[in-house]
Amino acid sequence: MGVIQLNGVMNMISTKGRYALRVMIDLAQNDHGGYIPLKDIAEHQEISKKYLEIIVKKMVEGGLIEGSSGKGGGYKLLRKPNRYTVGEILTLMEGTISSVACLADKKYDCPRRKKCETLPMWKEFDSIVHNYLYGKKLSDLI
Amino acid sequence: MGVIQLNGVMNMISTKGRYALRVMIDLAQNDHGGYIPLKDIAEHQEISKKYLEIIVKKMVEGGLIEGSSGKGGGYKLLRKPNRYTVGEILTLMEGTISSVACLADKKYDCPRRKKCETLPMWKEFDSIVHNYLYGKKLSDLI
């Protein structure tokens, strides 16, 4: 699979987050009560199975899905699609979604915080992004 | 200056964009008709002058500001603060601001475009981000 180069293009969401979302949609669409093997998802979605392994591992650890080994094994959702938000899926894969470092984590709190003219804007922006992503449910994408 | 590490934290806007915005604000606030040397801006903003050189160079090339060498030289705005949008400043520094690669540039157009369940969401999301950033003016930050 060719490597995508992004010359001077700023991307907010990496393949990890986007692929995770597509795995979730696939699991929701093909839900039959049992487990769906990763091999099938990789084929549907045209994504390398090996790469997806890394992604679904995180998704299992994060409590989004459940895995089962052996014949008849695979992955399945743990909740109904309307019980997942896009925001929680992306946050699990990407880390805290924040426009700027000082808002992402207290440890990056900068000494200029009180006099920073841009901080209110970043806060407002983050709030808009947050509201959109956490307002969108997995069920909205199927 | 210490290097900021962002373990598992997703940041949309890099220092280039954020610093550029702060330079613009500084130039607007200290505007007296003449040029303001980078040394002064670096001191006000507590950012390495050497690093700012890289940033202001792009800002000059991009037509945001004007530079003048020699004694009494420095940088100044080319327009009034209400004639700059935050979006255009960030786009110049960060490249096209887009949530996902396939929306950033036609050359990343993927074969799954027509059946992609997530694309409409990314389009809507990008539109919200775009509207916010291009609706915000430099004059709103002073």
Next chain:
DNA sequence: TACCAACCTATTGACATAGTAGGTTGTTGG
């Protein structure tokens, strides 16, 4: 017990980020 699928460790090339370093050109106040 053979097969299948998840699970685990590690390595890799390419690129971006966030700077640092030092030199050259151009302008102007004294």
Next chain:
DNA sequence: CCAACAACCTACTATGTCAATAGGTTGGTA
């Protein structure tokens, strides 16, 4: 007119992330 000043220019670097690839191990079931 020249010294001081400031922009401008080229090059380099450490660190980290992204997007995978590779191969082996554990565990469940038909």
